[in-house]
Amino acid sequence: MKLKNKRNYVGVLSSVFAIFIGLLVGLVVLILCNPSQALPGFMTILTGAFTHGMRGVGQVFYYATPIILTGLSVGFAFKTGVFNIGTPGQFIMGAFGAVYAGIMWDRLGGLHWAAALLASIVLGAFWGLIPGLLKAYFNVNVVISCIMMNYIGMYLVNWTVRSNKTLFNTLRNESKDVASTAVIPKMGLDKVFTGSSVNGGIIIAIVVVILIYILLNKTTFGYELKAVGYNQDAGKYAGINEKRNVVAAMMIAGAIAGLAGGLLYLAGTGKHIEIKDVLAAEGFTGISVALLGLSHPIGVLFSGLFIAYLTAGGFYLQLFEFSTEIIDIIVAVIIYFSAFALIVRSILGKIQEKRAKKEEMREGGGQE
Amino acid sequence: MSVIYFIFQQTMLFTIPLMIVALGGMFSERSGVVNIALEGIMIMGAFTSILFLNLTGGKMSGQVQLILAILISMATGAVFSLTHAYAAINMKADQTISGTALNMFAPAFAIFVARVIQGVQQIQFTNTFRIDSVPVLGKIPVIGPMLFQNAYITTYLGIIILVMSALVLYRTRFGLRLRACGEHPHAADAAGINVYRMQYAGVVISGALGGLGGLVFVVPTSTNFNADVAGYGFLAIAVLIFGQWKPWKILGASLFFGLMKAIAAAYSGIPFLASLGIPSYLYKMVPYIATMVVLMFTSRNSQAPRASGVPYDKGQR
Numbered sequence: 001m002k003l004k005n006k007r008n009y010v011g012v013l014s015s016v017f018a019i020f021i022g023l024l025v026g027l028v029v030l031i032l033c034n035p036s037q038a039l040p041g042f043m044t045i046l047t048g049a050f051t052h053g054m055r056g057v058g059q060v061f062y063y064a065t066p067i068i069l070t071g072l073s074v075g076f077a078f079k080t081g082v083f084n085i086g087t088p089g090q091f092i093m094g095a096f097g098a099v100y101a102g103i104m105w106d107r108l109g110g111l112h113w114a115a116a117l118l119a120s121i122v123l124g125a126f127w128g129l130i131p132g133l134l135k136a137y138f139n140v141n142v143v144i145s146c147i148m149m150n151y152i153g154m155y156l157v158n159w160t161v162r163s164n165k166t167l168f169n170t171l172r173n174e175s176k177d178v179a180s181t182a183v184i185p186k187m188g189l190d191k192v193f194t195g196s197s198v199n200g201g202i203i204i205a206i207v208v209v210i211l212i213y214i215l216l217n218k219t220t221f222g223y224e225l226k227a228v229g230y231n232q233d234a235g236k237y238a239g240i241n242e243k244r245n246v247v248a249a250m251m252i253a254g255a256i257a258g259l260a261g262g263l264l265y266l267a268g269t270g271k272h273i274e275i276k277d278v279l280a281a282e283g284f285t286g287i288s289v290a291l292l293g294l295s296h297p298i299g300v301l302f303s304g305l306f307i308a309y310l311t312a313g314g315f316y317l318q319l320f321e322f323s324t325e326i327i328d329i330i331v332a333v334i335i336y337f338s339a340f341a342l343i344v345r346s347i348l349g350k351i352q353e354k355r356a357k358k359e360e361m362r363e364g365g366g367q368e
Numbered sequence: 369m370s371v372i373y374f375i376f377q378q379t380m381l382f383t384i385p386l387m388i389v390a391l392g393g394m395f396s397e398r399s400g401v402v403n404i405a406l407e408g409i410m411i412m413g414a415f416t417s418i419l420f421l422n423l424t425g426g427k428m429s430g431q432v433q434l435i436l437a438i439l440i441s442m443a444t445g446a447v448f449s450l451t452h453a454y455a456a457i458n459m460k461a462d463q464t465i466s467g468t469a470l471n472m473f474a475p476a477f478a479i480f481v482a483r484v485i486q487g488v489q490q491i492q493f494t495n496t497f498r499i500d501s502v503p504v505l506g507k508i509p510v511i512g513p514m515l516f517q518n519a520y521i522t523t524y525l526g527i528i529i530l531v532m533s534a535l536v537l538y539r540t541r542f543g544l545r546l547r548a549c550g551e552h553p554h555a556a557d558a559a560g561i562n563v564y565r566m567q568y569a570g571v572v573i574s575g576a577l578g579g580l581g582g583l584v585f586v587v588p589t590s591t592n593f594n595a596d597v598a599g600y601g602f603l604a605i606a607v608l609i610f611g612q613w614k615p616w617k618i619l620g621a622s623l624f625f626g627l628m629k630a631i632a633a634a635y636s637g638i639p640f641l642a643s644l645g646i647p648s649y650l651y652k653m654v655p656y657i658a659t660m661v662v663l664m665f666t667s668r669n670s671q672a673p674r675a676s677g678v679p680y681d682k683g684q685r
Contacts, residue, residue, distance in 0.1 A: 029480070033484050083464055085464075085468075134660070134663070134664060134667075138663070138664045138665075138667050138668065139667045139668055140660070140663045140664060140667045141609075141663070141667065141672075143404070143464060144605065144606065144609055144659075144663065145660060145663065147602050147605065147606070148606065148656040148657075148659050148660050149656075149660075150602075151599065151602075151653070151656045152653050152656045152657060152660075155649050155652050155653045155656075156649075156653065158649065159647060159649035159650075163647070277598065277652075279599070284468075284471075284472065287468050288468075288472070291465055291468075323479060323480055323483045323489075325475075325476040325477075325479045325480040325483075326476075326480060327476075328472060328473075328475075328476030329473060329476045329477055329480060331472065332469050332470075332472035332473035332476060333469070333473070335465065335468060335469040335472065336451070336455065336466055336469035336470070336473070338465070339455055339459070339461035339462050339465040339466045339469065340455065340459050340461055
């Protein structure tokens with residue numbers, strides 16, 4: 001138990017270290033570009049999200065909703081030993097499922113939005129299932145098949161939306177509005193965060209985070225998934241069906257990423273599937289969220305909020321004539337340095353070693 | 369006949385950058401470092417070199433300008449890839465993670481700097497590099513129109529890089545050592561090879577070729593650069609695997625991918641293909657689906673370098 005706590009502590013510390021360096025690089029870039037505006041600009045990144053009080057906080061929750069889930073998708077897959085870089089594809093498939101159901105199944109009344117979300121989960125799960133099956137039965141590298149699935153999914157969605165007259169808005173080259181019954185209810189959040197785009201999606205996202213936490217930490221199935229993640233051979237030796245595990249893990253990860261797409265495109269904020277040959281950015285952001293949150297469900301929740309917070313602050317940077325890409329630069333640097341967990345660990349190890357040695361010296365009366 | 373020449377010329381425009389980048393990826397993976405950052409490296413290489421084209425447009429003759437841009441793109445890619453090498457080799461970081469970070473960093477950086485320098489994120493350049501017909505060679509029947517008309521010097525550079533890569537990898541001491549590091553670094557180390565140095569070499573070569581590939585991709589197909597290489601870096605990774613980490617097979621794979629891309633881009637102008645009525649999306653999807661199918665049949669006994677993606681730790685057994 002003690003060891004586990006220590007490991008978590010080192011992990012959190014390495015994330016904090018990475019965030020610190022990322023922000024530092026951001027500040028340096030701002031200073032290099034325009035020294036006089038750099039400090040106010042930097043303060044905007046840090047506090048800009050609160051510019052409009054509760055409305056700003058609501059916006060942070062709104063931005064955070066999809067990336068918490070794509071982050072959870074990547075993080076969950078990480079825990080089970082696979083790198084799910086397929087979130088952009090699963091996300092857009094989920095978004096397509098939600099938009100399709102949101103437009104076509106318009107006779108469901110009050111259940112419409114839930115059915116549309118279910119469609120997004122199913123399509124996302126299907127898109128995750130394929131790399132899982134290929135890994136289990138053909139030993140195909142998950143990273144590569146996921147990258148392929150991203151592009152296949154993107155083209156497939158664009159193709160289907162474009163060729164379906166009831167879905168496609170020819171004038172704006174994007175999907176049409178979903179029915180009003182398919183929009184996720186506000187669940188009272190609009191009263192608290194007046195004027196913001198936040199909706200029940202964030203509550204659903206948090207519930208999913210808790211469910212995954214329970215699945216991973218309190219169930220036999222979750223234990224098996226993690227065991228295979230730590231050591232595939234040991235898991236196999238212990239009688240765990242590692243084929244079933246990788247398929248299940250990818251399917252669940254895909255379902256979560258698909259739900260992320262559903263929640264964003266049913267938010268009722270005028271989000272449409274645009275016919276562009278570009279992979280969904282929310283999917284890639286999920287990788288950052290997962291890495292920063294150490295792949296732990298609760299960590300992912302907070303890192304998702306953190307990145308959404310930076311993004312919301314970055315919005316106001318345009319006031320200082322800095323472009324919002326600075327946020328992406330900061331996040332990229334954070335990810336780069338969070339991969340360096342090893343140095344933080346070794347530095348901490350050295351400090352501890354020194355301390356232990358000093359204590360030893362003291363106890364031994366300084367004799368050598 | 370002219371339709372076939374047209375398709376072939378178009379195919380070369382897509383094939384050459386893919387092949388160059390995939391060959392770059394080959395050097396990195398053969399040394400034992402997975403380089404998923406090729407997309408980001410392409411963007412950085414294209415960014416600096418096209419900025420150079422933008423700033424020096426009209427000040428020097430087209431081909432000289434292009435050659436200088438080529439050198440700049442390679443240098444940029446090599447320097448940028450050092451960050452990946454440092455993370456992967458010195459820090460023993462997860463190579464996929466550091467690669468992902470580079471992929472995120474590059475477009476953001478390119479857009480940000482372009483805005484600071486010139487206000488807008490698109491960087492315009494004037495294409496003065498197309499060679500209508502190479503003297504003498506362009507007049508050869510069949511081969512002339514296919515390879516020596518409407519061509520760019522980058523096409524010939526790509527072919528030179530292919531031949532050089534094959535020679536270096538299989539016919540030099542350096543190539544043998546590089547491959548040894550990717551297969552069994554501990555054995556290589558025991559034989560007196562400096563594994564870290566070889567891996568640095570592999571990653572830096574992949575960076576130089578990746579950066580070059582970015583420029584080679586943008587120049588013939590566009591007149592501005594918008595911090596984007598349309599996923600070619602990821603596609604090159606697919607080509608690399610499709611080509612089983614071997615130079616000549618990479619040529620074959622990139623020809624196939626290039627042909628599909630060319631058809632998707634230009635099929636409406638080709639009467640025979642337009643009459644088939646197959647939607648362009650299908651051609652766009654085929655390379656990715658084909659890669660999946662090939663992977664299904666080849667992954668059981670993959671030719672991937674054994675130690676690729678595993679940080680080399682001297683103390684480990």
